[in-house]
Amino acid sequence: MANRRMFSLDVVDTDKFLDMPVSAQALYFHLGMRADDDGFVSSPRKITSLIGSNADDLKILVSKQFIIPFDSGVIVIADWKVNNYLRSDRYKGTRYIGEMEQLRCCDGIYSMDTVGIPVADQMETQIRIGKESKVKDNVNTICLEPDKSAPSQSDISLPLVDKTFYNVPFDKIAIWKDAYPVVDVEQELRRMTSWLDSNPTKKKTRRGIERFINNWLARTQDKGGSSSQREVNQSSGFNSYDPDGGFERIKRIVDSERGNRKPGENLPFG
Secondary structure (H helix, E strand, C coil): CCCCCCCCHHHHCCHHHHCCCHHHHHHHHHHHHHCCCCCEECCHHHHHHHCCCCHHHHHHHHHCCCEEECCCCCEEECCHHHHCCCCCCCCCCCCCHHHHCCEEEECCEEEECCCCCCHHHHHHHHHHHHHHHCCCCCCCCCCCCCCCCCCCEEEEEEEECCCCEEEEEHHHHHHHHHHCCCCCHHHHHHHHHHHHHHCHHHCECCCCHHHHHHHHHHHHHHCCCCCCCCCCECCCCECCCCCCHHHHHHHHHHHHHHHHCCCCCCCCCC
């Protein structure tokens, strides 16, 4: 577990957070400092007592959906991946595998996963959490859009420019496998994760990440598949692992043709 943790203003500078009592805010920070690399805290009640907060502060954090409780007594910080981004070489996975399997991560925010659970069990889960938090809000929401189920997510997460992650859906992977049959899609997605981690200025927005993925996969397909690795063409300045570089290359060709053409002569494109 790391000795340093981060807290995003997108979380702690909101009215929802600042409206809480100072003791509840302090408890949130102390829980965050003691969480493992996936945001799980094994002894929230002990920490609550240690810093002079009380059980009501813990309940407030549950009711405001800043933390998610489990029957085991463990809690997880819902906005953990919004607050913290850990490099893969420094990340140590949580030992609370059972609790992790009960969660979904959508837009960098944890929520309880009720997909595949019988309706009666879903209601029991919601009632249990509702009793602890004393609110009627359903904390099991897994999608921002109403009446639309979130797609099943893979374990591949691409870092975005806003420090959240794009959790790649399985249905998208299936589409890309059909579109690029000679590409090892999962392996290329993991290479993208490593490349984005090493090139933080090239990270994409949530809106642009799928375009980035498609461009990368298309270029790998054109090269002959994932097993065919080519060196970077330094003379042209075109990086075969930078899909956005293709546009700059085409632009240079067009500009060159435009400069060399004779008056009245059309460009040899289209």
